[in-house]
Amino acid sequence: xxxxxxxxxxxxxxxxxxxxxxxxxxxxxxxxxxxxxxxxxxxxxxxxxxxxxxxxxxxxxxxxxxxxxxxxxxxxxxxxxxxxxxxxxxxxxxxxxxxxxxxxxxxxxxxxxxxxxxxxxxxxxxxxxxxxxxxxxxxxxxxxxxxxxxxxxxxxxxxxxxxxxxxxxxxxxxxxxxxxxxxxxxxxxxxxxxxxxxxxxxxxxxxxxxxxxxxxxxxxxxxxxxxxxxxxxxxxxxxxxxxxxxxxxxxxxxxxxxxxxxxxxxxxxxxxxxxxxxxxxxxxxxxxxxxxxxxxxxxxxxxxxxxxxxxxxxxxxxxxxxxxxxxxxxxxxxxxxxxxxxxxxxxxxxxxxxxxxxxxxxxxxxxxxxxxxxxxxxxxxxxxxxxxxxxxxxxxxxxxxxx
Numbered sequence: 029x030x031x032x033x034x035x036x037x038x039x040x041x042x043x044x045x046x047x048x049x050x051x052x053x054x055x056x057x058x059x060x061x062x063x064x065x066x067x068x069x070x071x072x073x074x075x076x077x078x079x080x081x082x083x084x085x086x087x088x089x090x091x092x093x094x095x096x097x098x099x100x101x102x103x104x105x106x107x108x109x110x111x112x113x114x115x116x117x118x119x120x121x122x123x124x125x126x127x128x129x130x131x132x133x134x135x136x137x138x139x140x141x142x143x144x145x146x147x148x149x150x151x152x153x154x155x156x157x158x159x160x161x162x163x164x165x166x167x168x169x170x171x172x173x174x175x176x177x178x179x180x181x182x183x184x185x186x187x188x189x190x191x192x193x194x195x196x197x198x199x200x201x202x203x204x205x206x207x208x209x210x211x212x213x214x215x216x217x218x219x220x221x222x223x224x225x226x227x228x229x230x231x232x233x234x235x236x237x238x239x240x241x242x243x244x245x246x247x248x249x250x251x252x253x254x255x256x257x258x259x260x261x262x263x264x265x266x267x268x269x270x271x272x273x274x275x276x277x278x279x280x281x282x283x284x285x286x287x288x289x290x291x292x293x294x295x296x297x298x299x300x301x302x303x304x305x306x307x308x309x310x311x312x313x314x315x316x317x318x319x320x321x322x323x324x325x326x327x328x329x330x331x332x333x334x335x336x337x338x339x340x341x342x343x344x345x346x347x348x349x350x351x352x353x354x355x356x357x358x359x360x361x362x363x364x365x366x367x368x369x370x371x372x373x374x375x376x377x378x379x380x381x382x383x384x385x386x387x388x389x390x391x392x393x394x395x396x397x398x399x400x401x402x403x404x405x406x407x408x409x410x411x412x413x414x415x416x417x418x419x420x421x422x423x424x425x426x427x428x429x430x431x
Contacts, residue, residue, distance in 0.1 A: 059278055272300045302382065308388075
Protein backbone atom coordinates (compact mmCIF):
# COMPACT_ATOMS: atom_id res chain seq x y z
CA UNK A 29 0.00 0.00 0.00
CA UNK A 30 2.83 2.39 0.87
CA UNK A 31 4.63 1.73 -2.42
CA UNK A 32 1.42 2.44 -4.38
CA UNK A 33 1.15 5.85 -2.69
CA UNK A 34 4.68 6.66 -3.85
CA UNK A 35 3.84 5.33 -7.34
CA UNK A 36 0.79 7.58 -7.72
CA UNK A 37 2.73 10.53 -6.42
CA UNK A 38 5.61 9.96 -8.87
CA UNK A 39 3.25 9.39 -11.80
CA UNK A 40 1.37 12.59 -11.05
CA UNK A 41 4.57 14.62 -10.84
CA UNK A 42 6.02 12.98 -13.97
CA UNK A 43 2.98 13.30 -16.23
CA UNK A 44 2.36 16.90 -15.15
CA UNK A 45 5.96 17.88 -15.94
CA UNK A 46 6.29 19.92 -19.14
CA UNK A 47 9.87 18.70 -19.50
CA UNK A 48 8.73 15.08 -19.48
CA UNK A 49 5.92 15.69 -21.98
CA UNK A 50 8.30 17.44 -24.38
CA UNK A 51 10.78 14.55 -24.14
CA UNK A 52 7.97 12.01 -24.44
CA UNK A 53 6.58 13.37 -27.71
CA UNK A 54 10.04 14.20 -29.03
CA UNK A 55 10.92 10.51 -28.73
CA UNK A 56 7.77 9.61 -30.66
CA UNK A 57 8.87 12.02 -33.39
CA UNK A 58 12.30 10.37 -33.43
CA UNK A 59 10.58 6.99 -33.80
CA UNK A 60 8.66 8.24 -36.84
CA UNK A 61 11.90 9.44 -38.44
CA UNK A 62 13.58 6.09 -37.68
CA UNK A 63 10.64 4.23 -39.25
CA UNK A 64 10.85 6.40 -42.39
CA UNK A 65 14.60 5.78 -42.64
CA UNK A 66 14.14 2.05 -42.01
CA UNK A 67 11.44 1.72 -44.68
CA UNK A 68 13.52 3.62 -47.24
CA UNK A 69 16.56 1.51 -46.41
CA UNK A 70 14.63 -1.77 -46.77
CA UNK A 71 13.15 -0.56 -50.06
CA UNK A 72 16.66 0.10 -51.35
CA UNK A 73 17.87 -3.32 -50.21
CA UNK A 74 14.96 -5.15 -51.85
CA UNK A 75 15.15 -3.15 -55.08
CA UNK A 76 16.92 -4.42 -58.19
CA UNK A 77 19.77 -1.97 -57.75
CA UNK A 78 20.22 -3.02 -54.14
CA UNK A 79 22.42 -1.24 -51.68
CA UNK A 80 25.98 -1.93 -50.73
CA UNK A 81 26.61 -2.75 -47.08
CA UNK A 82 30.37 -2.96 -47.57
CA UNK A 83 32.94 -0.46 -48.86
CA UNK A 84 32.96 -0.44 -52.67
CA UNK A 85 35.92 -1.91 -54.59
CA UNK A 86 34.69 -0.60 -57.93
CA UNK A 87 37.71 -0.22 -60.21
CA UNK A 88 39.97 -0.52 -57.20
CA UNK A 89 43.07 -1.19 -59.34
CA UNK A 90 43.97 -0.56 -62.99
CA UNK A 91 45.26 -3.15 -65.47
CA UNK A 92 46.33 -2.98 -69.12
CA UNK A 93 45.54 -6.21 -70.96
CA UNK A 94 46.71 -7.60 -74.30
CA UNK A 95 44.58 -10.68 -74.94
CA UNK A 96 43.51 -10.97 -78.60
CA UNK A 97 41.69 -14.29 -78.07
CA UNK A 98 40.04 -13.10 -74.83
CA UNK A 99 41.07 -16.23 -72.97
CA UNK A 100 41.79 -14.27 -69.77
CA UNK A 101 40.03 -10.95 -70.08
CA UNK A 102 36.56 -12.48 -70.17
CA UNK A 103 37.12 -13.82 -66.63
CA UNK A 104 38.57 -10.66 -65.09
CA UNK A 105 36.22 -8.84 -62.72
CA UNK A 106 35.49 -5.36 -64.13
CA UNK A 107 33.91 -4.31 -60.82
CA UNK A 108 37.30 -4.56 -59.12
CA UNK A 109 39.73 -3.88 -61.97
CA UNK A 110 39.76 -0.94 -64.33
CA UNK A 111 40.62 -2.88 -67.49
CA UNK A 112 42.12 -1.23 -70.56
CA UNK A 113 42.67 -3.34 -73.69
CA UNK A 114 45.84 -2.67 -75.69
CA UNK A 115 46.88 -3.70 -79.21
CA UNK A 116 50.22 -5.11 -78.09
CA UNK A 117 52.17 -3.16 -80.71
CA UNK A 118 53.74 -0.89 -78.19
CA UNK A 119 55.25 -1.92 -74.91
CA UNK A 120 52.82 -0.88 -72.19
CA UNK A 121 55.25 -0.18 -69.44
CA UNK A 122 53.63 -0.12 -66.03
CA UNK A 123 55.58 2.83 -64.71
CA UNK A 124 55.00 4.95 -67.78
CA UNK A 125 51.26 4.26 -67.99
CA UNK A 126 50.72 4.67 -64.24
CA UNK A 127 48.86 1.36 -64.09
CA UNK A 128 48.95 -1.17 -61.29
CA UNK A 129 49.78 -3.95 -63.75
CA UNK A 130 50.07 -5.11 -67.35
CA UNK A 131 48.92 -8.54 -68.59
CA UNK A 132 50.03 -10.01 -71.92
CA UNK A 133 48.40 -13.25 -73.09
CA UNK A 134 49.37 -15.23 -76.19
CA UNK A 135 46.99 -18.13 -76.83
CA UNK A 136 44.74 -19.75 -79.40
CA UNK A 137 41.00 -19.42 -79.26
CA UNK A 138 40.03 -21.70 -76.34
CA UNK A 139 36.72 -22.58 -78.00
CA UNK A 140 38.51 -24.11 -81.04
CA UNK A 141 41.12 -26.12 -79.16
CA UNK A 142 41.55 -29.84 -79.66
CA UNK A 143 44.34 -32.36 -79.17
CA UNK A 144 45.85 -31.60 -82.59
CA UNK A 145 46.40 -27.88 -82.08
CA UNK A 146 46.82 -27.91 -78.31
CA UNK A 147 49.40 -25.32 -77.25
CA UNK A 148 50.33 -23.87 -73.86
CA UNK A 149 49.00 -20.45 -72.95
CA UNK A 150 51.71 -17.92 -72.25
CA UNK A 151 50.61 -15.19 -69.86
CA UNK A 152 52.98 -12.56 -68.53
CA UNK A 153 51.93 -10.28 -65.68
CA UNK A 154 53.96 -7.17 -64.87
CA UNK A 155 53.23 -5.45 -61.56
CA UNK A 156 54.19 -2.14 -60.04
CA UNK A 157 55.61 -3.24 -56.68
CA UNK A 158 55.43 0.30 -55.36
CA UNK A 159 51.65 0.08 -55.60
CA UNK A 160 50.03 -1.72 -52.59
CA UNK A 161 47.08 -2.69 -54.84
CA UNK A 162 49.30 -5.11 -56.76
CA UNK A 163 48.12 -8.06 -54.61
CA UNK A 164 44.52 -7.44 -55.72
CA UNK A 165 45.56 -7.51 -59.39
CA UNK A 166 47.62 -10.67 -58.87
CA UNK A 167 44.75 -12.48 -57.14
CA UNK A 168 42.25 -11.49 -59.83
CA UNK A 169 44.57 -12.61 -62.65
CA UNK A 170 45.23 -15.96 -60.94
CA UNK A 171 41.49 -16.44 -60.48
CA UNK A 172 40.88 -15.63 -64.16
CA UNK A 173 43.61 -18.12 -65.14
CA UNK A 174 41.97 -20.87 -63.11
CA UNK A 175 38.60 -20.18 -64.70
CA UNK A 176 40.15 -20.16 -68.17
CA UNK A 177 41.92 -23.48 -67.52
CA UNK A 178 38.68 -25.04 -66.30
CA UNK A 179 36.85 -23.85 -69.40
CA UNK A 180 39.54 -25.21 -71.74
CA UNK A 181 39.52 -28.58 -69.96
CA UNK A 182 35.76 -28.82 -70.39
CA UNK A 183 36.07 -28.03 -74.11
CA UNK A 184 38.76 -30.71 -74.61
CA UNK A 185 36.72 -33.34 -72.76
CA UNK A 186 33.68 -32.49 -74.85
CA UNK A 187 35.71 -32.81 -78.08
CA UNK A 188 36.98 -36.28 -77.08
CA UNK A 189 33.57 -37.71 -76.21
CA UNK A 190 30.84 -36.02 -78.22
CA UNK A 191 27.40 -36.85 -76.99
CA UNK A 192 24.05 -36.89 -78.66
CA UNK A 193 21.68 -34.09 -77.99
CA UNK A 194 19.57 -34.84 -74.98
CA UNK A 195 16.74 -32.98 -73.44
CA UNK A 196 18.08 -30.93 -70.59
CA UNK A 197 15.58 -30.72 -67.74
CA UNK A 198 14.45 -27.23 -67.01
CA UNK A 199 15.25 -26.40 -63.42
CA UNK A 200 13.57 -23.42 -61.85
CA UNK A 201 15.15 -22.06 -58.73
CA UNK A 202 12.90 -20.39 -56.23
CA UNK A 203 14.12 -18.63 -53.12
CA UNK A 204 12.08 -19.09 -50.00
CA UNK A 205 12.23 -16.78 -47.07
CA UNK A 206 14.57 -13.85 -46.61
CA UNK A 207 18.30 -13.89 -47.07
CA UNK A 208 20.47 -13.67 -43.98
CA UNK A 209 21.26 -9.92 -44.37
CA UNK A 210 17.56 -9.11 -44.73
CA UNK A 211 16.73 -11.24 -41.69
CA UNK A 212 19.37 -9.41 -39.67
CA UNK A 213 18.12 -6.02 -40.77
CA UNK A 214 14.38 -6.66 -40.65
CA UNK A 215 13.87 -8.78 -37.54
CA UNK A 216 16.70 -7.47 -35.37
CA UNK A 217 16.05 -3.82 -36.17
CA UNK A 218 12.33 -4.25 -35.47
CA UNK A 219 13.15 -5.85 -32.13
CA UNK A 220 15.57 -3.02 -31.30
CA UNK A 221 12.85 -0.46 -32.01
CA UNK A 222 10.57 -2.27 -29.55
CA UNK A 223 13.20 -2.37 -26.80
CA UNK A 224 14.44 1.18 -27.33
CA UNK A 225 11.97 2.87 -24.89
CA UNK A 226 13.38 0.75 -22.05
CA UNK A 227 16.70 2.56 -22.38
CA UNK A 228 15.34 6.04 -23.11
CA UNK A 229 13.65 6.43 -19.73
CA UNK A 230 16.55 5.48 -17.48
CA UNK A 231 16.86 9.16 -16.63
CA UNK A 232 13.49 8.95 -14.84
CA UNK A 233 14.89 6.51 -12.29
CA UNK A 234 17.98 8.66 -11.85
CA UNK A 235 15.98 11.86 -11.48
CA UNK A 236 13.59 10.19 -9.06
CA UNK A 237 16.28 8.82 -6.70
CA UNK A 238 19.44 10.87 -7.27
CA UNK A 239 17.33 14.00 -7.61
CA UNK A 240 16.12 13.53 -4.03
CA UNK A 241 19.74 13.63 -2.87
CA UNK A 242 20.75 16.66 -4.93
CA UNK A 243 17.61 18.64 -4.05
CA UNK A 244 18.07 17.71 -0.36
CA UNK A 245 14.50 16.41 -0.25
CA UNK A 246 15.55 12.86 0.59
CA UNK A 247 15.51 13.63 4.33
CA UNK A 248 11.87 14.74 4.13
CA UNK A 249 10.90 11.68 2.14
CA UNK A 250 12.68 9.29 4.53
CA UNK A 251 11.09 11.04 7.53
CA UNK A 252 7.64 10.13 6.25
CA UNK A 253 5.96 7.06 7.78
CA UNK A 254 6.80 4.96 4.73
CA UNK A 255 9.36 2.20 4.54
CA UNK A 256 12.43 2.89 2.43
CA UNK A 257 11.77 -0.29 0.50
CA UNK A 258 8.36 1.10 -0.45
CA UNK A 259 10.05 4.28 -1.66
CA UNK A 260 12.35 2.36 -4.03
CA UNK A 261 9.59 0.01 -5.20
CA UNK A 262 7.08 2.85 -5.64
CA UNK A 263 9.45 5.03 -7.66
CA UNK A 264 10.50 2.05 -9.80
CA UNK A 265 6.89 1.03 -10.44
CA UNK A 266 6.09 4.55 -11.66
CA UNK A 267 8.94 4.33 -14.17
CA UNK A 268 7.83 0.86 -15.34
CA UNK A 269 4.29 2.13 -15.91
CA UNK A 270 5.67 5.07 -17.90
CA UNK A 271 7.78 2.69 -19.99
CA UNK A 272 4.74 0.46 -20.58
CA UNK A 273 2.78 3.47 -21.85
CA UNK A 274 5.61 4.46 -24.17
CA UNK A 275 6.02 0.92 -25.53
CA UNK A 276 2.28 0.73 -26.23
CA UNK A 277 2.38 4.00 -28.19
CA UNK A 278 5.48 2.88 -30.09
CA UNK A 279 3.83 -0.41 -31.08
CA UNK A 280 0.70 1.42 -32.27
CA UNK A 281 2.85 3.73 -34.40
CA UNK A 282 4.81 0.77 -35.81
CA UNK A 283 1.62 -1.13 -36.67
CA UNK A 284 0.20 1.96 -38.38
CA UNK A 285 3.48 2.29 -40.32
CA UNK A 286 3.05 -1.21 -41.75
CA UNK A 287 5.31 -3.28 -39.51
CA UNK A 288 4.23 -6.90 -39.21
CA UNK A 289 4.12 -7.80 -35.51
CA UNK A 290 2.82 -11.31 -34.95
CA UNK A 291 0.95 -11.70 -31.67
CA UNK A 292 1.45 -8.05 -30.60
CA UNK A 293 -0.10 -8.55 -27.15
CA UNK A 294 2.42 -11.27 -26.24
CA UNK A 295 5.26 -9.14 -27.62
CA UNK A 296 4.05 -6.19 -25.55
CA UNK A 297 4.02 -8.28 -22.36
CA UNK A 298 7.54 -9.59 -23.01
CA UNK A 299 8.96 -6.10 -23.60
CA UNK A 300 7.28 -4.67 -20.49
CA UNK A 301 8.44 -7.60 -18.34
CA UNK A 302 11.97 -7.03 -19.61
CA UNK A 303 11.74 -3.47 -18.29
CA UNK A 304 11.53 -4.71 -14.68
CA UNK A 305 15.15 -5.96 -14.26
CA UNK A 306 16.46 -3.00 -16.30
CA UNK A 307 14.75 -0.58 -13.90
CA UNK A 308 16.07 -2.63 -10.96
CA UNK A 309 19.68 -2.42 -12.19
CA UNK A 310 19.23 1.31 -12.83
CA UNK A 311 17.85 1.72 -9.29
CA UNK A 312 21.06 0.15 -7.89
CA UNK A 313 23.18 2.71 -9.73
CA UNK A 314 20.89 5.59 -8.74
CA UNK A 315 20.84 4.55 -5.07
CA UNK A 316 24.64 4.36 -4.93
CA UNK A 317 25.47 7.49 -6.98
CA UNK A 318 26.13 10.82 -5.28
CA UNK A 319 25.06 12.95 -8.22
CA UNK A 320 23.77 12.88 -11.79
CA UNK A 321 27.26 12.66 -13.27
CA UNK A 322 28.13 9.46 -11.41
CA UNK A 323 24.75 7.95 -12.23
CA UNK A 324 25.10 8.82 -15.91
CA UNK A 325 28.50 7.13 -16.18
CA UNK A 326 27.25 4.03 -14.39
CA UNK A 327 24.10 3.76 -16.50
CA UNK A 328 26.11 4.12 -19.72
CA UNK A 329 28.29 1.09 -18.94
CA UNK A 330 25.35 -0.90 -17.55
CA UNK A 331 23.17 -0.29 -20.60
CA UNK A 332 25.98 -1.26 -22.97
CA UNK A 333 26.25 -4.61 -21.15
CA UNK A 334 22.46 -5.10 -21.15
CA UNK A 335 22.13 -4.28 -24.85
CA UNK A 336 24.94 -6.72 -25.64
CA UNK A 337 23.22 -9.41 -23.58
CA UNK A 338 19.98 -8.87 -25.52
CA UNK A 339 21.39 -8.55 -29.04
CA UNK A 340 24.24 -11.09 -29.20
CA UNK A 341 22.02 -14.18 -28.59
CA UNK A 342 19.50 -12.76 -31.07
CA UNK A 343 22.19 -12.46 -33.76
CA UNK A 344 23.35 -15.99 -32.99
CA UNK A 345 19.81 -17.28 -33.44
CA UNK A 346 19.33 -15.43 -36.74
CA UNK A 347 22.63 -16.77 -38.13
CA UNK A 348 21.60 -20.34 -37.19
CA UNK A 349 24.46 -20.61 -34.72
CA UNK A 350 22.37 -20.75 -31.55
CA UNK A 351 19.27 -22.94 -31.75
CA UNK A 352 19.14 -23.71 -28.05
CA UNK A 353 16.96 -21.95 -25.49
CA UNK A 354 18.19 -18.41 -24.89
CA UNK A 355 18.02 -16.19 -21.81
CA UNK A 356 17.53 -13.14 -24.03
CA UNK A 357 13.93 -11.95 -24.41
CA UNK A 358 14.91 -10.28 -27.68
CA UNK A 359 15.62 -13.76 -29.08
CA UNK A 360 12.18 -14.85 -27.89
CA UNK A 361 10.55 -11.94 -29.72
CA UNK A 362 12.48 -12.71 -32.92
CA UNK A 363 11.25 -16.31 -32.69
CA UNK A 364 7.70 -14.94 -32.52
CA UNK A 365 8.43 -12.76 -35.57
CA UNK A 366 9.65 -15.86 -37.44
CA UNK A 367 6.47 -17.78 -36.67
CA UNK A 368 8.47 -20.51 -34.99
CA UNK A 369 6.64 -22.85 -32.65
CA UNK A 370 7.64 -21.90 -29.11
CA UNK A 371 8.53 -24.59 -26.63
CA UNK A 372 7.86 -24.35 -22.93
CA UNK A 373 11.56 -23.74 -22.33
CA UNK A 374 11.62 -20.81 -24.79
CA UNK A 375 9.15 -18.94 -22.56
CA UNK A 376 9.87 -20.24 -19.07
CA UNK A 377 13.69 -19.94 -19.08
CA UNK A 378 13.82 -16.19 -19.95
CA UNK A 379 10.99 -15.43 -17.50
CA UNK A 380 12.75 -17.28 -14.67
CA UNK A 381 15.96 -15.43 -15.46
CA UNK A 382 14.14 -12.07 -15.48
CA UNK A 383 12.48 -12.92 -12.15
CA UNK A 384 15.80 -13.78 -10.51
CA UNK A 385 17.57 -10.66 -11.83
CA UNK A 386 14.64 -8.47 -10.80
CA UNK A 387 14.55 -9.88 -7.28
CA UNK A 388 18.32 -9.56 -6.81
CA UNK A 389 18.56 -6.05 -8.30
CA UNK A 390 15.68 -4.57 -6.29
CA UNK A 391 16.95 -6.28 -3.12
CA UNK A 392 20.37 -4.65 -3.58
CA UNK A 393 18.81 -1.27 -4.40
CA UNK A 394 16.65 -1.42 -1.25
CA UNK A 395 19.64 -2.53 0.83
CA UNK A 396 21.66 0.45 -0.40
CA UNK A 397 18.85 2.95 0.13
CA UNK A 398 18.33 1.75 3.70
CA UNK A 399 21.91 2.66 4.60
CA UNK A 400 22.28 6.17 6.00
CA UNK A 401 25.92 6.31 4.90
CA UNK A 402 24.79 5.84 1.29
CA UNK A 403 21.95 8.37 1.45
CA UNK A 404 23.55 11.02 3.66
CA UNK A 405 27.26 10.14 3.54
CA UNK A 406 30.10 9.64 3.95
CA UNK A 407 29.70 6.87 1.41
CA UNK A 408 31.77 3.68 1.90
CA UNK A 409 34.11 2.31 -0.70
CA UNK A 410 32.47 0.26 -3.48
CA UNK A 411 34.59 -2.80 -2.75
CA UNK A 412 33.73 -2.54 0.94
CA UNK A 413 30.04 -2.63 0.06
CA UNK A 414 30.55 -5.62 -2.23
CA UNK A 415 32.44 -7.51 0.47
CA UNK A 416 29.75 -6.65 3.01
CA UNK A 417 26.99 -7.75 0.67
CA UNK A 418 28.73 -11.07 0.10
CA UNK A 419 29.38 -11.52 3.82
CA UNK A 420 33.16 -11.38 3.45
CA UNK A 421 33.49 -8.53 5.96
CA UNK A 422 31.82 -10.64 8.66
CA UNK A 423 34.19 -13.50 7.96
CA UNK A 424 37.16 -11.15 8.24
CA UNK A 425 35.92 -9.74 11.58
CA UNK A 426 35.22 -13.25 12.85
CA UNK A 427 38.69 -14.38 11.86
CA UNK A 428 40.29 -11.37 13.57
CA UNK A 429 38.20 -11.97 16.71
CA UNK A 430 39.42 -15.56 16.97
CA UNK A 431 42.99 -14.33 16.87
